[in-house]
Amino acid sequence: MTRAIVTGGASGLGAATAARLSADGIDVVRVDLGGDCDVVLDITDDHAVEEARGRIGAVDILVNSAGIVGPNTPLVSTSSDQWRAVLGVNVVGTVAMMRAFVPGMVDRGWxxxxxxxxxxxxxxxPNLSIYSASKAAVIGLTKSAGKELATTGVLVNAIAPAVIATPMNDDTAPDVLAHITSLIPMKRVGRAEEVAELIAWLASDRVSFSTGAVYDISGGRATY
Incomplete structure (x- = not known):
C-alpha cells in the first residue's frame, strides 16, 4: 500500500489533504504539534524528526503543509526572532522533513x-514580509530539489494557493484578508478541498513529467 505523510495534518489544508489521499486508498500519517493527528512532532526539531522517521518508516509521498503566518506588521517593525520563528517552520521544517524521508524514496525509485x-x-x-519571504524560499528549494532528483523517480513540486478558508487565516487581520481576497478575479476565497484535489494529483502516478514546478491555485490571481 502507498504511504503518505502530511505535516500540519490536524487541520486546514493538511487535514483536507489527508482525507483526500485516504479516499484514494493511501495510508496517511498525519503529523502535527497536537490535535487530531497520528504523530505529534515539532518539525523544527531535527532530533525529533529523525526519531519520528525511525518510528514511521518508509513513505512514498510527503506533503509539507505545516506552516505559520507570523506577524501582520510592516517590515521595519519585525524582529529577528519573528523571522527565525516563521522561517524555522515554513522553510527549515520543510527541509528537515525532505532530508528525512526523500532518501528512502530515492532508494525505492519512486x-x-x-x-x-x-x-x-x-x-x-504587504505587512506580511516574513511569510512572503518564507514562501518564496519554499518555491526556490522546490525548484532546486526538483532538479537534483529529476532522474531518481522522485518528483518535487509546489503549489501556490491564494487565500484559502482555513483556521490559519482566522488570525489574519480583516483588512489584510479583504485586500488579498480583492485581488482574486473569482472574488472569493478558495476551499481546502479544492487545494487537496490538486495535491492529490501531484502526489500520484498521473504526474510523470513535471518536477520543480509551481502550480497556482488562485482563482485567477496569478499573473506569472
Missing part, C-alpha cells in the same frame, strides 16, 4: 513531494 508555498511567495503581501 516518490512524490508536494510543498505548500503561497501566492504571497510570488507577489509579496
Amino acid at each position: 516518490g512524490r513531494v508536494v510543498n505548500i508555498a503561497s501566492m504571497a511567495g510570488k507577489d509579496g503581501n
Whole structure:
C-alpha cells in the first residue's frame, strides 16, 4: 500500500489533504504539534524528526503543509526572532522533513513531494514580509530539489494557493484578508478541498513529467 505523510495534518489544508489521499486508498500519517493527528512532532526539531522517521518508516509521498503566518506588521517593525520563528517552520521544517524521508524514496525509485508555498511567495503581501519571504524560499528549494532528483523517480513540486478558508487565516487581520481576497478575479476565497484535489494529483502516478514546478491555485490571481 502507498504511504503518505502530511505535516500540519490536524487541520486546514493538511487535514483536507489527508482525507483526500485516504479516499484514494493511501495510508496517511498525519503529523502535527497536537490535535487530531497520528504523530505529534515539532518539525523544527531535527532530533525529533529523525526519531519520528525511525518510528514511521518508509513513505512514498510527503506533503509539507505545516506552516505559520507570523506577524501582520510592516517590515521595519519585525524582529529577528519573528523571522527565525516563521522561517524555522515554513522553510527549515520543510527541509528537515525532505532530508528525512526523500532518501528512502530515492532508494525505492519512486516518490512524490508536494510543498505548500503561497501566492504571497510570488507577489509579496504587504505587512506580511516574513511569510512572503518564507514562501518564496519554499518555491526556490522546490525548484532546486526538483532538479537534483529529476532522474531518481522522485518528483518535487509546489503549489501556490491564494487565500484559502482555513483556521490559519482566522488570525489574519480583516483588512489584510479583504485586500488579498480583492485581488482574486473569482472574488472569493478558495476551499481546502479544492487545494487537496490538486495535491492529490501531484502526489500520484498521473504526474510523470513535471518536477520543480509551481502550480497556482488562485482563482485567477496569478499573473506569472
